[in-house]
Amino acid sequence: MSKTPPERTDRSGSTRARNAGLSRGESPPLRAAGTRSAKPASSRSERSAERREAIVAAAFDEFIARGFAATRLDDVAKRAGVAKGTIYLHFKDKEALFEELVRTAIVPLITRLAPPAQPVGSVREALEHFAFTLIQEVATTRRGDLVRLIVAEGPRFPAIADFYYREVVSRGLAAMRGLIELAVARGEIRVPELANYPQIVVAPAMIAVIWKSLFERHAPLDAMAMLRVHLDLIFGERSAS
Amino acid sequence: MSKTPPERTDRSGSTRARNAGLSRGESPPLRAAGTRSAKPASSRSERSAERREAIVAAAFDEFIARGFAATRLDDVAKRAGVAKGTIYLHFKDKEALFEELVRTAIVPLITRLAPPAQPVGSVREALEHFAFTLIQEVATTRRGDLVRLIVAEGPRFPAIADFYYREVVSRGLAAMRGLIELAVARGEIRVPELANYPQIVVAPAMIAVIWKSLFERHAPLDAMAMLRVHLDLIFGERSAS
DNA sequence: TGACAATGACTGACTAGTCAGTCATACATG
DNA sequence: CATGTATGACTGACTAGTCAGTCATTGTCA
Numbered sequence: 001m002s003k004t005p006p007e008r009t010d011r012s013g014s015t016r017a018r019n020a021g022l023s024r025g026e027s028p029p030l031r032a033a034g035t036r037s038a039k040p041a042s043s044r045s046e047r048s049a050e051r052r053e054a055i056v057a058a059a060f061d062e063f064i065a066r067g068f069a070a071t072r073l074d075d076v077a078k079r080a081g082v083a084k085g086t087i088y089l090h091f092k093d094k095e096a097l098f099e100e101l102v103r104t105a106i107v108p109l110i111t112r113l114a115p116p117a118q119p120v121g122s123v124r125e126a127l128e129h130f131a132f133t134l135i136q137e138v139a140t141t142r143r144g145d146l147v148r149l150i151v152a153e154g155p156r157f158p159a160i161a162d163f164y165y166r167e168v169v170s171r172g173l174a175a176m177r178g179l180i181e182l183a184v185a186r187g188e189i190r191v192p193e194l195a196n197y198p199q200i201v202v203a204p205a206m207i208a209v210i211w212k213s214l215f216e217r218h219a220p221l222d223a224m225a226m227l228r229v230h231l232d233l234i235f236g237e238r239s240a241s
Numbered sequence: 242m243s244k245t246p247p248e249r250t251d252r253s254g255s256t257r258a259r260n261a262g263l264s265r266g267e268s269p270p271l272r273a274a275g276t277r278s279a280k281p282a283s284s285r286s287e288r289s290a291e292r293r294e295a296i297v298a299a300a301f302d303e304f305i306a307r308g309f310a311a312t313r314l315d316d317v318a319k320r321a322g323v324a325k326g327t328i329y330l331h332f333k334d335k336e337a338l339f340e341e342l343v344r345t346a347i348v349p350l351i352t353r354l355a356p357p358a359q360p361v362g363s364v365r366e367a368l369e370h371f372a373f374t375l376i377q378e379v380a381t382t383r384r385g386d387l388v389r390l391i392v393a394e395g396p397r398f399p400a401i402a403d404f405y406y407r408e409v410v411s412r413g414l415a416a417m418r419g420l421i422e423l424a425v426a427r428g429e430i431r432v433p434e435l436a437n438y439p440q441i442v443v444a445p446a447m448i449a450v451i452w453k454s455l456f457e458r459h460a461p462l463d464a465m466a467m468l469r470v471h472l473d474l475i476f477g478e479r480s481a482s
Numbered sequence: 483t484g485a486c487a488a489t490g491a492c493t494g495a496c497t498a499g500t501c502a503g504t505c506a507t508a509c510a511t512g
Numbered sequence: 513c514a515t516g517t518a519t520g521a522c523t524g525a526c527t528a529g530t531c532a533g534t535c536a537t538t539g540t541c542a
Contacts, residue, residue: 069310152393
């Protein structure tokens with residue numbers, strides 16, 4: 001009812017500008033929900049990029065909290081402070097939003113965690129530092145839930161599992177393998193076969209991440225202490241108090 | 242807002258014959274659709290129990306494959322060879338089906354994996370046997386996906402996370418701690434702090450389970466070999482070839 | 483510079499479809 | 513037959529995705 005204004009027709013083509021800048025996927029802050037506000041506001045394209053970011057951030061929260069299928073785009077829109085239609089100006093559909101969200105969110109994960117290829121001190125020190133960073137940056141933050149999200153939705157989104165394997169898992173394991181081999185060569189590690197299964201080194205860290213989101217309230221876990229004990233295992237006894 | 246979604250239903254009374262045999266979790270049946278047919282058919286209650294089992298088995302497959310939200314009860318019914326209404330004769334709603342399904346499926350997980358409280362041989366042998374069983378019974382089978390399912394849906398179903406923690410995690414860790422303390426007392430393990438973090442011992446096994454469902458096709462993992470190396474780490478060097 | 487036109491990002495009501503849960507009916511069995 | 517069980521068509525709530533229309537911003541010209 002109502003309206004039915006004067007035709008308008010034409011512009012049927014509706015090119016539907018896809019790209020929209022995007023600039024760096026950085027997606028760092030996870031900005032608060034209702035950021036619509038006044039703001040002198042910069043250029044149109046800048047605002048557009050901001051919106052896009054807000055959508056991704058909101059989607060991150062919603063998908064984390066509910067999983068892919070149970071997330072409503074209405075909620076994402078509300079949280080991002082935009083109309084639902086706006087989402088479709090930036091993303092082809094729900095799935096595209098989800099996949100790009102994961103991609104975007106993984107980037108900082110990689111850059112933050114890149115373990116030092118050739119450590120300054122002992123390998124153990126390097127790994128301890130790495131573990132510390134990981135606890136700080138992943139287990140404690142919302143990024144940890146990203147890992148859980150990938151575990152959860154991976155099988156249903158092969159593209160995401162592929163991407164995650166390629167960008168995070170294989171790289172991380174390769175780097176870890178390098179460190180292990182170095183440590184073996186230096187005599188820091190006495191089980192050379194460990195280099196074949198770098199997963200072993202990372203396993204407790206992963207468990208810590210998962211533990212945090214599932215069981216923290218049942219039994220809090222001192223992840224850093226646990227990782228130290230694990231390093232004791234790997235490097236034999238306690239080398240430094 | 243408003244929505245008022247699942248509501249949580251407290252599952253008050255509803256005795257709902259818990260057990261229902263279940264026998265082997267094997268979940269082999271997967272009966273063909275139109276199996277209604279003749280069959281001398283046993284007593285009514287027996288048939289009812291059969292139906293219930295078929296529903297649980299079908300639900301298991303569907304929930305594993307799609308997750309809670311994306312699973313359609315129509316599909317579960319079709320797979321179980323019953324009408325949708327029948328599901329509601331056995332379960333209050335989708336959520337109740339899901340929760341009981343997990344409960345039901347976890348039982349064999351516990352019984353199969355209960356590690357020997359006091360091993361006959363060395364603790365290392367006991368753990369190696371345990372690891373072997375775990376690979377055989379979990380990582381390889383559909384039960385592994387159950388673990389993934391719990392990781393995935395746990396945060397949204399606190400009842401399930403609670404149950405899983407209580408019945409599997411805390412018990413398993415306690416048993417593991419006992420073994421570790423024994424090994425420490427016997428001198429098999431030289432890092433006594435390990436008893437504080439039994440998670441470390443299980444972590445690679447968990448990783449193996451997750452790896453199988455996410456990355457097996459990218460990079461197959463010889464779980465047993467990995468666990469052996471990990472045991473080498475724990476027990477120091479390779480004690481037995 | 484000021485006024486007007488073009489642009490296209492944004493909106494939100496709407497469509498088409500999905501699916502959990504119900505219930506009148508049909509059926510089996512004791 | 514009477515009673516309990518199974519069925520599946522149906523309902524009602526809900527949601528992904530669309531699109532005609534709006535309006536702030538940008539561009540153009542006198």
